[in-house]
Amino acid sequence: MFYREAGDFKTSYMDDSETFPIRFDRYRYYFVLFAAFAVVPFLLNDYWVNAVLLPFLIYSIAAIGLNILVGYCGQVSLGTGGFMAVGAYACYKLMTGFPDVNIFFHIILAGAVTAGVCVIFGLPSLRIKGFYLAVATLAAQFFLVWLFNRVPWFYNYSASGQISSPERTIFGFPVTGAETAPWTAYLFCLVFTVASAIIARNLTRGMAGRKWMAIRDMDIAAEIIGVNPLRAKLSAFAISGFFVGIAGALFFSVYLGAVEVGEVFGINKSFLVLFMVIIGGLGSIFGSFAGAAFLVLLPVFLKNLLVGIMGWPTDLAAHLEFIIVGGLIVLFLIVEPHGLAQLWRLAKEKLRLWPFPH
Amino acid sequence: MKYKLLTAVAAAAMAAGPALAELTFSSLSYRTGPYAAGGIPFADGYADYFTLLNERDGGINGVKINLVECETGYNTEKGVECYEATKGQGVLVYQPLSTGITYQLIPKATADKIPVHSMGYGRTSAKNGSVFEWVFNYPANYWDGASIAITHILDINGGDINGKKVALLYHNSAYGKEPIRTLEELSKKHGYELSLLPVDHPGQEQKSQWLQIRQQRPDYVIMWGWGVMNQVAIQEAANIRFPMENFIGIWWSGSENDVRPAGDSAHNYKALTFHNVGSDYPLFDDIGKYVIDAGKAAGAGDQVGTVLYNRALYAAMLAAEAVKTAMEIHGTTEITPPMMRDGMEALEMTEEKMIALGLPNFGPTFSISCQNHGGYGFGAVTQWDAEAGEFKLITDYFQSDQDVIQELIEEDSAKYAAENGIEPRC
Numbered sequence: 001m002f003y004r005e006a007g008d009f010k011t012s013y014m015d016d017s018e019t020f021p022i023r024f025d026r027y028r029y030y031f032v033l034f035a036a037f038a039v040v041p042f043l044l045n046d047y048w049v050n051a052v053l054l055p056f057l058i059y060s061i062a063a064i065g066l067n068i069l070v071g072y073c074g075q076v077s078l079g080t081g082g083f084m085a086v087g088a089y090a091c092y093k094l095m096t097g098f099p100d101v102n103i104f105f106h107i108i109l110a111g112a113v114t115a116g117v118c119v120i121f122g123l124p125s126l127r128i129k130g131f132y133l134a135v136a137t138l139a140a141q142f143f144l145v146w147l148f149n150r151v152p153w154f155y156n157y158s159a160s161g162q163i164s165s166p167e168r169t170i171f172g173f174p175v176t177g178a179e180t181a182p183w184t185a186y187l188f189c190l191v192f193t194v195a196s197a198i199i200a201r202n203l204t205r206g207m208a209g210r211k212w213m214a215i216r217d218m219d220i221a222a223e224i225i226g227v228n229p230l231r232a233k234l235s236a237f238a239i240s241g242f243f244v245g246i247a248g249a250l251f252f253s254v255y256l257g258a259v260e261v262g263e264v265f266g267i268n269k270s271f272l273v274l275f276m277v278i279i280g281g282l283g284s285i286f287g288s289f290a291g292a293a294f295l296v297l298l299p300v301f302l303k304n305l306l307v308g309i310m311g312w313p314t315d316l317a318a319h320l321e322f323i324i325v326g327g328l329i330v331l332f333l334i335v336e337p338h339g340l341a342q343l344w345r346l347a348k349e350k351l352r353l354w355p356f357p358h
Numbered sequence: 359m360k361y362k363l364l365t366a367v368a369a370a371a372m373a374a375g376p377a378l379a380e381l382t383f384s385s386l387s388y389r390t391g392p393y394a395a396g397g398i399p400f401a402d403g404y405a406d407y408f409t410l411l412n413e414r415d416g417g418i419n420g421v422k423i424n425l426v427e428c429e430t431g432y433n434t435e436k437g438v439e440c441y442e443a444t445k446g447q448g449v450l451v452y453q454p455l456s457t458g459i460t461y462q463l464i465p466k467a468t469a470d471k472i473p474v475h476s477m478g479y480g481r482t483s484a485k486n487g488s489v490f491e492w493v494f495n496y497p498a499n500y501w502d503g504a505s506i507a508i509t510h511i512l513d514i515n516g517g518d519i520n521g522k523k524v525a526l527l528y529h530n531s532a533y534g535k536e537p538i539r540t541l542e543e544l545s546k547k548h549g550y551e552l553s554l555l556p557v558d559h560p561g562q563e564q565k566s567q568w569l570q571i572r573q574q575r576p577d578y579v580i581m582w583g584w585g586v587m588n589q590v591a592i593q594e595a596a597n598i599r600f601p602m603e604n605f606i607g608i609w610w611s612g613s614e615n616d617v618r619p620a621g622d623s624a625h626n627y628k629a630l631t632f633h634n635v636g637s638d639y640p641l642f643d644d645i646g647k648y649v650i651d652a653g654k655a656a657g658a659g660d661q662v663g664t665v666l667y668n669r670a671l672y673a674a675m676l677a678a679e680a681v682k683t684a685m686e687i688h689g690t691t692e693i694t695p696p697m698m699r700d701g702m703e704a705l706e707m708t709e710e711k712m713i714a715l716g717l718p719n720f721g722p723t724f725s726i727s728c729q730n731h732g733g734y735g736f737g738a739v740t741q742w743d744a745e746a747g748e749f750k751l752i753t754d755y756f757q758s759d760q761d762v763i764q765e766l767i768e769e770d771s772a773k774y775a776a777e778n779g780i781e782p783r784c
Contacts, residue, residue, distance in 0.1 A: 051439040160532035178465035258461045262559050314429035315389030
């Protein structure tokens with residue numbers, strides 16, 4: 001009824017190629033942005049930010065990055081944890097090496113460094129595909145974690161081998177360190193998340209994205225129609241690495257504040273982000289958000305429900321949480337292999353015809 | 359989906375409101391995951407001591423104790439979530455039983471003004487209370503542990519270990535890396551050769567490390583392990599027939615769960631401790647009567663008297679004593695985390711107090727001050743008797759090499775103070 005193209009006249013090419021062609025979608029998008037920037041910061045407390053919102057925002061960036069590589073370009077990667085570690089350690093070295101430069105630029109530079117590293121580890125993708133590429137990126141994961149543990153230069157020779165982020169400010173407000181107010185940390189990450197999503201969305205529906213998708217769907221055919229696989233694949237690795245690096249830098253500097261590479265950026269992180277992408281929906285920016293929300297919020301929600309409200313023993317709740325989350329993942333993959341994004345798409349299709357579907 | 363979950367989480371967060379007129383403690387426990395073998399007995403002991411106080415004495419000075427348990431799985435992110443979830447309830451002191459989580463909490467708890475007690479773990483230089491105002495690690499820390507192990511080796515060898523080979527087998531994390539500096543300093547002093555063998559999380563895979571031990575043939579192996587890593591290491595040592603009496607674990611590598619899987623071949627394995635072993639104390643009669651027999655035991659109730667259960671009792675007891683001290687100082691029974699900190703800083707453990715508590719000769723006597731948040735660093739060596747199935751103390755309590763350690767602590771805490779712009783208080 002209200003959710004349809006009819007009556008929404010496009011009078012310029014700009015209008016015609018909008019991300020949200022339907023008016024209702026557009027207003028919903030503006031509303032969400034308004035709420036996220038102008039309403040949520042006033043309602044926050046430490047728990048909400050540190051347990052729910054920061055992980056959600058940061059994992060969303062990582063999932064967007066991985067989605068570009070896996071979902072759009074079809075190159076399976078199990079190195080996300082290692083690449084996030086590159087972002088984190090690059091950010092740490094930049095923060096401690098150039099303390100006068102604003103943290104904002106350090107995080108972007110950390111993304112750039114990760115993009116470079118990601119390209120190097122993406123080189124094998126020119127010769128190998130599928131499972132073999134997954135194994136090659138798995139090697140990147142283990143190598144990078146080993147490297148950051150082994151070479152003391154990366155952690156400034158600290159006795160514990162940990163990196164911890166010193167206090168840095170933006171416009172006089174601390175965004176890293178213990179004195180950070182919840183709303184500054186939230187807004188800082190939100191800016192990166194929204195910017196990443198907008199950039200990723202526009203890249204994926206432009207020429208770069210079409211090249212990636214051509215490579216994903218059939219690389220030989222893509223080559224024949226004039227897509228250079230070297231540039232397409234490596235650009236996917238670079239851009240994916242850029243986002244993943246930003247996520248790693250934020251994860252270390254804003255969210256955790258102190259990081260131990262083996263524990264925080266281990267193979268589990270790679271799988272977690274990959275699950276987010278698969279559950280959310282391969283090849284969808286919305287899916288990256290939905291997947292991150294699903295895997296960040298569900299465990300927190302279950303824990304609060306089982307322990308906080310129902311008063312169950314913590315170990316029982318923790319085990320049950322594994323069972324429920326695992327079970328839901330399997331269920332989702334059976335019922336809707338294209339992920340949460342596909343459910344969203346279907347809902348929109350139905351909504352267009354509602355209330356007269358025939 | 360997203361919004362529905364958000365509202366549900368909001369409802370859950372609101373339901374867990376603050377409780378009034380109670381002493382709130384938090385147990386950041388881990389009863390799941392690869393470190394649960396250590397986490398379960400500790401969580402049980404910690405909870406049982408507070409249950410005992412509630413059941414027998416009606417709390418501390420008449421104020422009931424509310425223990426909030428939160429499962430961390432020894433995972434840093436979940437630990438942060440647990441900290442944020444529980445701190446609003448007025449938790450008096452955090453004891454996370456994880457060096458990684460302690461490192462996370464040091465800046466956060468300092469900003470929130472909540473004390474952290476990392477008993478025998480965490481950041482060693484937190485002993486310097488003039489820099490680390492809110493962090494305590496009494497009665498002993500990792501560097502004490504490293505020194506005690508070396509002193510024990512010195513004792514066995516009549517005071518001369520020049521040219522001996524010592525290997526450190528450690529969990530490749532902030533926890534396992536802690537003793538390296540001290541062992542390096544001590545090797546300069548005593549002239550032994552130190553080799554380092556890191557084991558990655560979670561620690562089931564140690565074949566290459568033990569192959570190296572077979573090749574290098576160190577005279578002694580010191581272990582900084584936790585969770586499943588301990589069991590695997592002791593089994594591997596048995597497999598290569600490494601003499602167990604030359605294999606010394608830190609206090610976190612010396613529980614029954616660690617040696618039992620290796621059976622008889624674990625006989626004579628040594629581990630350090632900073633409190634006594636066994637259940638032959640008057641307090642355990644009360645625990646049996648008021649907690650176990652009354653069906654109020656935490657967990658399965660089968661851990662009483664094990665090494666880690668005792669350690670948790672000791673941790674809970676020290677927290678309760680600090681509460682009493684805080685109540686005396688401030689003349690009120692409704693204490694807040696900053697008052698608790700004052701109580702911890704003025705804590706004095708004497709033998710009379712320990713006897714009155716029903717734990718005679720259970721732990722060292724010490725007193726805490728503004729400069730010293732770490733006690734005096736006394737420890738002893740225990741040895742596993744596979745036939746009897748128990749750890750036995752084989753030495754008296756002796757002090758670590760304070761000359762070496764104090765200097766390192768000054769150096770490390772001064773570095774932390776400079777990095778974070780902290781003015782030493784005293």
